[in-house]
Amino acid sequence: MKKYLSVFKISFAQEFAYRLNFIMWRVRNVMQIILVFFLWDTVFSNPGRVLFGYDRAKILTYVFGIMIVKSLVLSARAADVAGDIYRGDIMNHLLKPMSYFKFWFTRDISSKALNLLFAVGEFAFLFIILRPPFFLQTDLLALFGFFLSIALAIFIYFNLLFMTSSIPFWAPELGWGSHFLITAIVIEFLSGSLFPIDILPLTIQKILFISPFPYLIFFPIQVYLGRISGSVLLGGLAISLFWAITLWLVMNFIWNKGLRAYQASGR
Secondary structure (H helix, E strand, O other): OHHHHHHHHHHHHHOOOOHHHHHHHHHHHHHHHHHHHHHHHHHOOOOOOOEOOEOHHHHHHHHHHHHHHHHHHOOOOHHHHHHHHHHOOHHHHHOOOOOHHHHHHHHHHHHHHHHHHHHHHHHHHHHHHHOOOOOOOOOHHHHHHHHHHHHHHHHHHHHHHHHHHOHHHOOHHHHHHHHHHHHHHHHHHHOOOOOOHHHOOHHHHHHHOOOOHHHOOHHHHHHHHOOOOHHHHHHHHHHHHHHHHHHHHHHHHHHHHHHHHOOOOOO
């Protein structure tokens, strides 16, 4: 346990080594939230308007919720695994008495902790400046479901990221490109971080809810808003758990296959 605590502390400190990258990441997130906020603020300019089942308070709470949930779920360092494989640095880690998965999961947690601190500050700043109506959830069962869905979302994303980062085992030059395609395009669009998924046609929604992507951002926020509860909440958590276990098994299978195929060129 002590060694992973040390990894956490070192990783937390290393986040400040590339200050410009970190600042640009935070600026990108804030600008995205501002753009989405003004879009929905215009749509719901009439305080009494209800659209897609949302009133003004809930849709703007959804927008602000994206900021917090993304900092917990989508901020991660495991994307650097692809670089480890490409450069051959992974061999240094595999020779150490430490689980490679736990090492990167610990680094992910440190990244999430730092990003959450900044997200809370940005949330407070934008809330004071924009003064949006806000839906405050007080139902303890809904809050429990929200935090449980967040925990499952973190594990799902970790597995997805590791699977994507395993591509350099077979195609080293595709590491960064595949990561960008999956995390910056597919997940951003399908997770609900740009807009609520339930504004899409019902057929598309049904297809998406079979996939793991809505359970990263959309589902946890819907649970917080109280729009998902009871048997629907239990069903959603069950699907999240299914994907968490399935992706873990698939990721381990791909990883073991990759290690057997890996040639560690230059090492």
